[in-house]
Amino acid sequence: MIYLIAIFSTTNQQNIMPNLANDPNRKSWINVPENSDFPIQNIPYGVFLTKEDVITIGTRIGDCAIDMGALQQLGYFDGIELTDDMFMQDTLNDFISDGKKTWRLVRSRLGDLFDSENPLLRDNAEHREIVIFKMEDIEMQLPVLIGDYTDFYSSKEHATNVGKMFRDPENALLPNWLHIPVGYHGRSSTIVPSGIPVHRPMGQTLPNGETSPVFGPSRLVDFELETAFITTDVNVMGENILISEAEDYIFGMVLLNDWSARDIQKWEYVPLGPFLAKNFASSISPWIVTMDALEPFKTKGPKQEPTPLPYLQQKGKHAFDINLEVYIKPENVEASLVSKSNFKYMYWSMSQQLTHHTSNGCRVNSGDMMGSGTISGPTEDSFGSMLELTWGGKNPITLNDGTERKFINDNDTVIIKGYCQNSSMRIGFGEVSSKLLPPFVRK
Numbered sequence: 001m002i003y004l005i006a007i008f009s010t011t012n013q014q015n016i017m018p019n020l021a022n023d024p025n026r027k028s029w030i031n032v033p034e035n036s037d038f039p040i041q042n043i044p045y046g047v048f049l050t051k052e053d054v055i056t057i058g059t060r061i062g063d064c065a066i067d068m069g070a071l072q073q074l075g076y077f078d079g080i081e082l083t084d085d086m087f088m089q090d091t092l093n094d095f096i097s098d099g100k101k102t103w104r105l106v107r108s109r110l111g112d113l114f115d116s117e118n119p120l121l122r123d124n125a126e127h128r129e130i131v132i133f134k135m136e137d138i139e140m141q142l143p144v145l146i147g148d149y150t151d152f153y154s155s156k157e158h159a160t161n162v163g164k165m166f167r168d169p170e171n172a173l174l175p176n177w178l179h180i181p182v183g184y185h186g187r188s189s190t191i192v193p194s195g196i197p198v199h200r201p202m203g204q205t206l207p208n209g210e211t212s213p214v215f216g217p218s219r220l221v222d223f224e225l226e227t228a229f230i231t232t233d234v235n236v237m238g239e240n241i242l243i244s245e246a247e248d249y250i251f252g253m254v255l256l257n258d259w260s261a262r263d264i265q266k267w268e269y270v271p272l273g274p275f276l277a278k279n280f281a282s283s284i285s286p287w288i289v290t291m292d293a294l295e296p297f298k299t300k301g302p303k304q305e306p307t308p309l310p311y312l313q314q315k316g317k318h319a320f321d322i323n324l325e326v327y328i329k330p331e332n333v334e335a336s337l338v339s340k341s342n343f344k345y346m347y348w349s350m351s352q353q354l355t356h357h358t359s360n361g362c363r364v365n366s367g368d369m370m371g372s373g374t375i376s377g378p379t380e381d382s383f384g385s386m387l388e389l390t391w392g393g394k395n396p397i398t399l400n401d402g403t404e405r406k407f408i409n410d411n412d413t414v415i416i417k418g419y420c421q422n423s424s425m426r427i428g429f430g431e432v433s434s435k436l437l438p439p440f441v442r443k
């Protein structure tokens, strides 16, 4: 009985604490360029390295990075229960472990501190000098130590397209797909932040018409347009969580380019699924946008038919209206837009994915990352991979410089952007950008 009361009061506390940092009328004393992804209503979290080689946790407003380690040392988080070195760390894992109540208190404090009406830091030139950096003077790092990485396969359009190409056009969706948020355990060892180039992978493939495989550079390197969510400590081993609680365990989201080698994938994936075709690189955007900041952009997801089993049933709005764009930029040439999609097309919600993930007692920890799966929309220009956009290479895309692409060429940079927009504000992720290098050659 005491246990039940404790649970009730925690949940209640979280619900009644207002989300003040989302006030659309608030302006910052830091200049925010028009159409910036980072107004004062965003307040994402990241980790960066300064010119002086100091690593710190921070946030971003406009084109300024804000050192939260320095803010804490100067007393700007006084009154919030935090360990002394909470923000002077090279990952957000400990902060994320503190839970939703702390995330919200810190985000509220940051909103207050940078409010145009608040003179506290605004009028303290000495402190401003210590705390605020220009984006070009810092280097973004991976925001979390990712313990485990799971990649889902939750876009019905994507699963249908791939099923048509790789298996049977008549039975593109396998019978389990409409009942289970299908996923697989990936590797966290090769998740890198935006800006880190990636080598074309070597691997085993079966050339068309041959019966014996060959080993060499993948010829069909592709991007996958995805988002990912970062969790806090969700459960202990053996216990599951309820669908009604799942969202409280999600800290925030990033953009994800889940690089894929389609020729390696085609040969290796039966019967156990993705392996070396997927784990050579996954690139993420460096700022984690919190679920609190994304709250105003909640929307209804696609109708789920047949109705999921009871442990996956949820009412209300659990999808998010996030505009997504993919660009290919050949070397020394302007970028070309190749896909426009939206996260709201996802069939399975993040809370359904997380609930399903723990339904067998699998433990999920602070800093774990869950990929959405490739996000394809209903139209041909909204597909989330070259595999689908060119239909397996049959219909090449012409870029702005007149060159054609079936898949990604060496020295192409793939850029994914994402943002939410309503009549009063734009909240975005910035971008994840990474260049495909030629295969690594051992000297």
Ligand code: CA
Pocket (backbone or CB within 6 Å): 151, 224, 226, 258, 371, 373, 374
């Ligand atoms: Ca993927």
